[in-house]
Amino acid sequence: MLDTTQPVKTAPSAAPAKENREIATTSKRWTWTGPRRILYSASALVAVAAIGVGTWSLFFRTITVQAAPPAANVAVQVFGLGTVEARVTSQVGFNVSGVLVDLRTDVGDRVPKGTVLARLDDRAQSAQVAHAKAAVEQAEANLQKSQASVAKASVTYENNKRISARQQALVKSNAASIEAADNAQAAEGAALADLNLAKSDVAVAKAAIDDAKAQQQTQQVTLDFHTLAAPYDAMVTARLKELGSALTAGQPVFTLIDPKTIWVLAYIDESKAGEIKVGEPAEIVLRSHANQRLKGHVARIEPESDRVNEERKVEIAFENIPPYANIGEQAEVYITTVHLPRTLLVPEAAIIGLGKTGGTVWTVEGGRLQQHKVTLGHRLLDGRYEITGGVPDNALVVTQLRSGLRVGRMAQVSERPGQ
Numbered sequence: 001m002l003d004t005t006q007p008v009k010t011a012p013s014a015a016p017a018k019e020n021r022e023i024a025t026t027s028k029r030w031t032w033t034g035p036r037r038i039l040y041s042a043s044a045l046v047a048v049a050a051i052g053v054g055t056w057s058l059f060f061r062t063i064t065v066q067a068a069p070p071a072a073n074v075a076v077q078v079f080g081l082g083t084v085e086a087r088v089t090s091q092v093g094f095n096v097s098g099v100l101v102d103l104r105t106d107v108g109d110r111v112p113k114g115t116v117l118a119r120l121d122d123r124a125q126s127a128q129v130a131h132a133k134a135a136v137e138q139a140e141a142n143l144q145k146s147q148a149s150v151a152k153a154s155v156t157y158e159n160n161k162r163i164s165a166r167q168q169a170l171v172k173s174n175a176a177s178i179e180a181a182d183n184a185q186a187a188e189g190a191a192l193a194d195l196n197l198a199k200s201d202v203a204v205a206k207a208a209i210d211d212a213k214a215q216q217q218t219q220q221v222t223l224d225f226h227t228l229a230a231p232y233d234a235m236v237t238a239r240l241k242e243l244g245s246a247l248t249a250g251q252p253v254f255t256l257i258d259p260k261t262i263w264v265l266a267y268i269d270e271s272k273a274g275e276i277k278v279g280e281p282a283e284i285v286l287r288s289h290a291n292q293r294l295k296g297h298v299a300r301i302e303p304e305s306d307r308v309n310e311e312r313k314v315e316i317a318f319e320n321i322p323p324y325a326n327i328g329e330q331a332e333v334y335i336t337t338v339h340l341p342r343t344l345l346v347p348e349a350a351i352i353g354l355g356k357t358g359g360t361v362w363t364v365e366g367g368r369l370q371q372h373k374v375t376l377g378h379r380l381l382d383g384r385y386e387i388t389g390g391v392p393d394n395a396l397v398v399t400q401l402r403s404g405l406r407v408g409r410m411a412q413v414s415e416r417p418g419q
Contacts, residue, residue, distance in 0.1 A: 058223030067396035076338040090260035122226035132216035143205035149198040157191035164188040267311040362398035
């Protein structure tokens with residue numbers, strides 16, 4: 001039988017253990033709170049110090065800038081692209097039709113004026129010239145015959161004239177009949193008519209000679225047309241036909257140029273071409289000799305611009321034509337329009353609010369930064385602008401924008417003009 005009087009054992013309470021854990025945790029928290037606060041405070045101090053240093057560097061530390069030195073004898077140039085061309089160029093051929101039987105020159109040859117370049121088959125035309133020559137000789141023979149007839153008719157007329165005069169005298173003295181006198185007078189008239197006819201034949205013969213000579217000259221000229229000669233001291237740049245070609249009148253056989261007239265046909269933007277004048281100096285750079293600048297000058301400015309590209313055509317002549325200049329080769333031209341004896345130049349990137357005639361620049365004055373609105377003049381090919389006004393005396397113009405530029409901030413120039 002179960003004894004119910006013994007005490008019943010129960011599990012220990014969990015409350016004391018929980019309290020112990022809370023006490024331990026609290027102790028731990030109090031143990032780490034001090035170092036963390038110190039760490040946080042140090043970080044804050046470092047951040048404040050960094051901000052202070054940054055603020056001092058940005059707003060108070062002396063900044064170093066670059067300034068533009070004054071420039072002397074600056075050439076203002078206009079740039080253009082073009083090609084090498086010849087002012088005098090010709091496509092030459094025969095004035096008559098025929099078969100090409102002789103070619104005496106080729107591409108690249110230089111030929112003096114009058115040099116025979118080619119010939120056509122001229123056998124038929126040579127026969128025509130010979131026929132015309134024979135006609136002239138025949139006409140001259142006819143003239144001689146007519147002149148002989150005039151001499152004969154003149155003698156006959158003078159003889160009949162004397163007979164008629166005697167017969168008229170005899171009639172008056174009744175020594176001859178009137179009928180004899182009339183016959184003598186009629187014979188005189190007939191002789192005069194023959195003389196006049198002979199003289200007319202002489203005039204006809206002379207006219208025939210002139211006609212025959214004209215025909216001979218025409219045939220000779222036509223024969224000469226079978227020979228093609230250089231019209232001037234030329235260089236052959238193209239041969240368009242070969243031996244055996246059947247040509248029509250006017251069909252080109254060669255392309256010739258006058259090598260003394262080689263120049264560069266350049267295209268200049270209309271906005272830059274207004275200051276260009278004939279005679280201004282220029283430099284030419286051929287694509288085949290990119291490291292060599294050749295001297296030249298503006299020879300002609302064409303009055304009509306390219307309507308599509310809005311460019312003006314300008315011809316640049318070489319001072320000394322190089323032997324290696326090839327027709328059609330690309331070339332660069334640099335035309336000097338103005339020389340600035342002394343000026344101040346600033347890069348485009350250093351101008352704030354750049355407009356057509358002005359902008360704003362930074363300057364160094366008395367060791368501090370300032371800003372000024374300036375007026376601008378010419379623009380150089382390297383992107384620098386001429387400052388024509390707005391910069392105070394003894395002020396240096398900053399050439400490179402950078403962070404930290406502020407009006408009144410102390411500044412020093414890294415390289416001063418003239419150093």
